Amino acid sequence: MVEYVDIVIIGAGILGCFAARAFSAYDLKTIVLEKREDVCTMISKGNTGIVYAGYDMHPGSLKANLTVKSNSEFEDLCNELGVPFYRCGSLMISYGPNGDRSLEKKLEHGRQNGVPNLKMISGEEAQKMEPNLKQGITKALYAETTGVVNPWELGIAAFENARSNGVSFRFMEEVKSCEASEDGILLKTTSDNGHSDKEHTYVAKYVINCAGSDASTVRELLFPKTIGIHHTRANYLVYEQGKERTVSRVVFYEPEQKDKALTLAPTLDRHLIIGATESESDDQPTYATDREDLERLLSFTRDILPEMDASTLLNQFGSARPNPYLYDDPSAHLSDFNIAEDDRMISLIGIKTPGITCAYELGKLVADKIIERIGEVKENSNYDPIRIPPEPFSVLRYNSAVDGPIICACNLVTERMIRDAVKRGATTINGIRRRTSAGMGRCQGAECEEAIIKILADELEISIQEVTKDGTGSTIII
Numbered sequence: 001m002v003e004y005v006d007i008v009i010i011g012a013g014i015l016g017c018f019a020a021r022a023f024s025a026y027d028l029k030t031i032v033l034e035k036r037e038d039v040c041t042m043i044s045k046g047n048t049g050i051v052y053a054g055y056d057m058h059p060g061s062l063k064a065n066l067t068v069k070s071n072s073e074f075e076d077l078c079n080e081l082g083v084p085f086y087r088c089g090s091l092m093i094s095y096g097p098n099g100d101r102s103l104e105k106k107l108e109h110g111r112q113n114g115v116p117n118l119k120m121i122s123g124e125e126a127q128k129m130e131p132n133l134k135q136g137i138t139k140a141l142y143a144e145t146t147g148v149v150n151p152w153e154l155g156i157a158a159f160e161n162a163r164s165n166g167v168s169f170r171f172m173e174e175v176k177s178c179e180a181s182e183d184g185i186l187l188k189t190t191s192d193n194g195h196s197d198k199e200h201t202y203v204a205k206y207v208i209n210c211a212g213s214d215a216s217t218v219r220e221l222l223f224p225k226t227i228g229i230h231h232t233r234a235n236y237l238v239y240e241q242g243k244e245r246t247v248s249r250v251v252f253y254e255p256e257q258k259d260k261a262l263t264l265a266p267t268l269d270r271h272l273i274i275g276a277t278e279s280e281s282d283d284q285p286t287y288a289t290d291r292e293d294l295e296r297l298l299s300f301t302r303d304i305l306p307e308m309d310a311s312t313l314l315n316q317f318g319s320a321r322p323n324p325y326l327y328d329d330p331s332a333h334l335s336d337f338n339i340a341e342d343d344r345m346i347s348l349i350g351i352k353t354p355g356i357t358c359a360y361e362l363g364k365l366v367a368d369k370i371i372e373r374i375g376e377v378k379e380n381s382n383y384d385p386i387r388i389p390p391e392p393f394s395v396l397r398y399n400s401a402v403d404g405p406i407i408c409a410c411n412l413v414t415e416r417m418i419r420d421a422v423k424r425g426a427t428t429i430n431g432i433r434r435r436t437s438a439g440m441g442r443c444q445g446a447e448c449e450e451a452i453i454k455i456l457a458d459e460l461e462i463s464i465q466e467v468t469k470d471g472t473g474s475t476i477i478i
């Protein structure tokens with residue numbers, strides 16, 4: 001059977017979710033096809049979660065314009081979606097003349113880009129603001145508007161809002177082929193539910209390709225290759241912050257020698273993320289961590305935060321960077337956001353930093369482009385941009401008869417909150433983690449994972465052996 005729709009969005013990372021939300025404001029039949037079991041399981045879960053101020057981007061670029069605009073809208077967006085956001089500010093610090101020069105250039109870019117409240121401060125001032133940083137800072141660029149957000153929380157919120165406004169999300173459906181048809185683009189997907197493969201066919205008037213690391217491959221199903229992707233690996237360390245926060249703002253470390261700049265980012269749940277390294281990954285997107293990269297990060301941490309308590313190291317994670325280049329000239333790296341506009345298809349290719357910051361604006365941009373192509377489109381009269389977030393744990397309201405036992409003692413997550421997360425779309429242990437933070441505290445799931453597996457099995461009506469950590473191939477109980 002062929003299903004006819006107006007819009008197909010390929011990929012339910014943060015960009016697909018925000019594109020879906022933007023289309024849900026119109027009276028259009030929109031579906032999202034996602035090859036995995038949940039939203040935001042790839043790059044959108046493996047990043048630094050910084051809402052950038054906008055001084056890092058080349059003046060006049062789409063990136064620069066969207067970043068400054070998106071940053072200024074972030075409180076409103078997060079209020080609509082019920083997502084916490086912390087405008088903590090940032091310091092870009094240098095320890096010598098090369099770093100100082102780079103900071104001056106960024107200050108100039110920031111001015112040209114219209115970044116508000118951006119100023120150069122002395123090393124001493126920076127050291128007062130962040131006393132735990134290694135001594136000897138020569139200059140610092142202070143950006144008051146930098147913030148942090150939990151990236152998957154934002155993506156999940158956009159997904160829930162788009163879904164409640166009528167967008168249909170189809171998980172475990174990988175787009176395998178696209179061909180031009182009389183009515184639009186004919187797409188074939190295979191859905192692997194773990195037991196059998198099923199093929200589905202759709203005809204979409206327009207396709208939005210938000211396939212992340214695979215966006216260029218998906219575009220090549222129908223159009224000639226013009227943009228190539230060079231995949232590299234990024235690694236991070238996660239520390240627990242004590243009463244005395246190690247740093248209370250985002251800190252960008254501008255290296256003196258030619259090296260990767262590294263970042264320290266405090267998170268909303270009192271963690272500190274340090275990263276990201278960049279190294280080769282055999283040109284494959286990989287989310288694995290690498291011993292050498294992690295050791296480099298450990299040594300960086302010891303150097304930049306000499307008093308940091310090493311026992312507060314909680315976890316590590318890896319992510320994949322899709323680095324776009326001109327296919328005909330691999331030395332031509334494409335640093336701006338790449339939006340390939342083809343017949344009936346728009347592709348967001350190799351959207352790296354600051355894709356989280358700009359997800360809302362990028363979603364609106366692609367929707368506007370399609371609405372312009374279609375011409376007149378009625379608005380969705382039931383559209384509501386407000387998403388009601390799940391209730392957080394409250395000691396005062398806790399009632400064991402209603403809420404069930406506390407399953408995650410580190411982060412105070414009850415059985416009811418976990419069951420509610422399954423109803424909202426979680427199908428894996430990591431899906432529960434991302435929605436409730438159960439298992440993300442000090443014990444990293446050692447105390448609660450077994451109980452979570454049982455609740456998942458019960459809610460999904462599957463055996464505990466079928467419960468996975470993070471989708472197909474990651475069962476835990478044999």
Ligand SMILES: Cc1cc2nc3c(=O)[nH]c(=O)nc-3n(C[C@H](O)[C@H](O)[C@H](O)COP(=O)(O)OP(=O)(O)OC[C@H]3O[C@@H](n4cnc5c(N)ncnc54)[C@H](O)[C@@H]3O)c2cc1C
Nearest residue numbers: 011013015035042043044047049050175212354355356357
């Ligand atoms: C190391 C790193 C750090 C970053 N830090 C920041 C930051 O601090 N701040 C910031 O603003 N931005 C940051 N970014 C950028 C941001 O994370 C990305 O721009 C954003 O997450 C990209 O989202 P996406 O939806 O394109 O990709 P993804 O999240 O990877 O989603 C793509 C989806 O498409 C699906 N898919 C792929 N192929 C198919 C197919 N054939 N059929 C169906 N589905 C398919 C995948 O399963 C996946 O779910 C960072 C990026 C990296 C790599």
